[in-house]
Amino acid sequence: MKGVDLSVQLGPVTFANPIFTASGTWGYGLDFVDLVDPAALGAVVTKTLTAVPRRGNPQPRVRELRHGLLNSIGLENVGLQAFLREKLPALRERGVRTILSLAARESGEFATMVAELTRHEGWQGVELNLSCPNVAEGGLDFGRDPFRIREIVDSVRQVLPADRALLVKLTPNVTSIADLAVAAQDAGAHAISCINTVVGLEVDLETRRPVFPRAFAGYSGPAILPIALAKVWEVARAVDLPIVGIGGISSVEDVLRFLVVGAGAVQVGTALFARPTLAHDLVKELEESLITRGCASPMQMRCEELGRS
Amino acid sequence: MTDRRYGPALLRAKESVARETWVLRYDFEMGSVALPGQFAMVHPGCDELFVLPRPLSILDAGDGWIDFLVKVAGRGSRALVEADLGSAVRILAPLGRGFDLDSLACETLILVAGGVGVVPLHLAARRLVERGRPARRAIFGARAPEDLPRQVWSDGRGGDWELWVQEGAEEGDLHPGLVTEGLERALVDAADATILACGPTAMMQAVVRIGRRTGNRVWLCLEEQMGCGAGVCRACVVDLSGDPGQRVTVCREGPVFESSEIRFLAEETPA
Known part of the structure; x- marks a missing residue:
């Protein structure tokens, strides 16, 4: 049996393997360097960055449910400038393939942030977080409107260097995610990241109120895996772009499921809290699984019904 | 590190x-x-x-x-x-950041623990005994006698513990009431003591109030709901004192803090 080619191409950028970390679940990629080498992953997607630092939401911020996790962190982050100053040089030095997750207060700000990024080296792409449910000014409004998505993606493409990848992360909390993916594709996105968290709510029976002050929170973990698979399938039938599957991955079988429904790469998220080295384990396990199944590349797991991407 | x-x-x-x-x-x-x-x-x-x-x-x-x-x-x-x-x-x-015994061992120490908050303080007590600098007083409180994990300190390597219970104090060596009463008494003999405390939030707030009134420094081991334990998920944040006050994680920058570092403890109005 020949070896497996795990590499994946997102627009102009080739990643050595299709296992990435999901935004918000592995910090800025430097927090576990004593245990694993972040450069061994296909890419690290950073915690979402905003133009100015954000303090995020008050407590409580997480609630574990039986098969998933509700979070209301509220995009707490160090801000783009501090990231570029304090984190990016270390990532670059370590050879980490870095995708910056970006969020903005208004649609024009995405392009402004990417323009700022062009003055720095050491990153391979950006992922537009158009869909965080946990902030008042909400990416969700951008993220639910195909017209706004087209506008934002177009403005970012105009300033993005030709050798960097543009990923657009979509919310599942809409009637037709395919419409959003088509808008992103039309405006020049290189890949669709799918999905962000599912809007959820938990109740405190003693106080008879929602647990989280903002009521709504983002649901992630194993419970949302079938939802994510359905959305990836829907997007795969609507666009020709590579899809980065996200949602509830905790085993190599879950990774394979995403490949079948049309993903070319995946992001591991919530499960990293329970197993900070899981993404690294999955790189190895994916290679072994593909060999066992006689596949020369992840693409060969893709369901025939979807055709070639 | x-x-x-x-x-x-x-x-x-x-x-x-x-x-x-x-x-x-x-x-x-x-x-x-x-x-x-x-x-x-x-x-x-x-x-x-x-x-x-x-x-x-x-x-x-x-x-x-x-x-x-x-x-x-x-x-x-x-x-x-x-x-x-x-x-x-x-x-x-x-x-996380534990109690810095290298510097604390030079001081007169009073340990105050409530419930499972005894864990870090029992380890501190043992380490202090090993250094030949035992705590001046170690006070542990629980709801009832059956909540006291006596085996934990039965080998005596953590020194003597004063035990307080809120109910059922008829057994010989138990004091009736809250650990804060024990702390108030202990401070009479050790006015310059530094207090190390861990327990339910209400207990730690009461200890901080006492420390503020008597001018004793208080180090606390905080508890907060955590996701990752490594500072990345940002679930367990707490605000430091100051304006606007840095927002840090209990898991990485803590769980041990000096009480004046923590806004919700430092700014609480005295009861």
């Missing part, structure tokens, strides 16, 4: 030591000696049922083993104490 290790760990021994409370010993080798207050993230091992690992303060650790005191509080702690000997969990440890 402490040398974290991460990996599977087998349950080697378990002993019921108080009501719904167990000492669990796992085979696990840390890369460095645990400071009192440092903790581990322990995942019960069944990924289908538990999305998050559980933060457990380190009771003690040695060559290839680590001990925790676990009081059943939910389904995660229930799974840990009901697991069979030889079953596996996953441990990431040691984590």
